[in-house]
Amino acid sequence: MPVTVTVALGDRSYPVVLDTSGLTGLAAALSAATPRRRVVLVTEDVVGPLWADAVVAALSGFVVDRVVLPSGEANKGVETWYRCVDAILRLGVDRKTPILALGGGVLGDLVGFAAATVLRGVPFVQLPTTLLAMVDSSVGGKTGMNHDVGKNLIGAFYQPVLVYAALPTLDTLPVAERRAGLGEVVKTALLDPTPGADLLGDVERSADALREGDPNATARIVGACVAIKAAIVAADEREAGQRAWLNAGHTVGHGLETAAGYGVLRHGDAVGLGLVLETEWAVRAGLCADAALPERLRGLLLRLGLPSEVPSLDRRVVVDAMRADKKTDGASIKIPVPARVGQMTLVDVPVAHLDALLGASLGSG
Ligand code: NAD
Ligand code: GLY
DSSP states (O other): OOEEEEEOOGGGOEEEEEESSOSTTHHHHHHHHOSOSEEEEEEETTHIIIIIHHHHHHOTTOEEEEEEEOOSGGGOSHHHHHHHHHHHHHTTOOTTOOEEEEESHHHHHHHHHHHHHGGGOOOEEEEEOSHHIIIIITSSOEEEEEETTEEEEEEEEOOOSEEEEEGGGGGGSOHHHHHHHHHHHHHHHHHOOOTTOOHHHHHHHTHHHHHTTOHHHHHHHHHHHHHHHHHHHHHOTTOSSGGGGGGTTHHHHHHHHHHHOTTTSOHHHHHHHHHHHHHHHHHHTTOOSOTTHHHHHHHHHHHHTOOOSOOOOOHHHHHHHHHTOTTBOSSEEEEEEEEETTEEEEEEEEGGGGGGGGTTTTSOO
């Protein structure tokens, strides 16, 4: 039986369906989300050949137009967004035609932004096919794309009407991509504010099973992460407060990702490294009382099969990329760091002091 988590946003509330058996419930879930029987399925050139036919077959009773975009972080930019909206407009859609995004976080973010901008907004459905997209990016309505200056600098908050995660789509995901998704799992487990919960301990106890892609452990952790994200988004949709916790690891992570060149360092891998470096800094700065936490996180990344050492990059290029973070007010950046597991502190770090977050990695500052 599929599990459904609701993102409670009043009349914009929507279900996140986690289906361990596949796509059998998709047509019913889509019918409940929209009265329309004609939809546009947008996917990318890796996921499309693997899963688009299965999605179309599951959507019996629907007329499905298809659009295929180039895959990969390096294609999460304005050219691909233009290709997407151009193709959608040429299909002759109207303001009620649902756009379905079948793919990982790159495709979902980009198509979400296309759905937000075509005709000033058409209904949007996320069909996430990576672990990262299931646990994080498909939920919460952050859409957008990269610019040379920095990650995700162009975008909009635009909530989907439905998220349908068919867990068996993970069967074709390359191992390194699946493991990269565990970077966002560790982030969510670190910040989980649920009283009495111990998701970080659970991830540690399940680390071997998660690294090897055990379906039961994976489904359980996806459910836990989605529930946490749904609650945070429902309480703070526009990131006025607690939603900023979800940016843990991302200031350093985005800096590393941008400096390496989009598509070189996986987003989830970069977030994992960012969590370790930002937590080390928090301990040095006296903001985190748990001095053992950085090593605990590093050890967990290692067990999960993620990189735990920072790749060799030009420190100045990384710091410049960190400065371009969209959470800056020009003088400082609000960075969430753990005071302890389950409790983040938002710290205003002056842009002139960002270098300190990299610590002794990447040579001296
Ligand atoms: P991705 O979408 O690039 O997917 C990773 C790779 O796996 C790609 O090569 C893709 O073609 C392939 N792939 C996807 N699904 C597959 C499947 N089922 N079988 C085989 N191959 C498959 O990367 P990602 O890690 O899913 O997403 C990273 C992106 O997510 C980043 O751009 C990041 O900024 C964004 N993100 C957004 C949010 C948000 O809240 N909107 C949150 C976290 C991350
Ligand atoms: N991934 C961060 C957020 O959705 O707010």
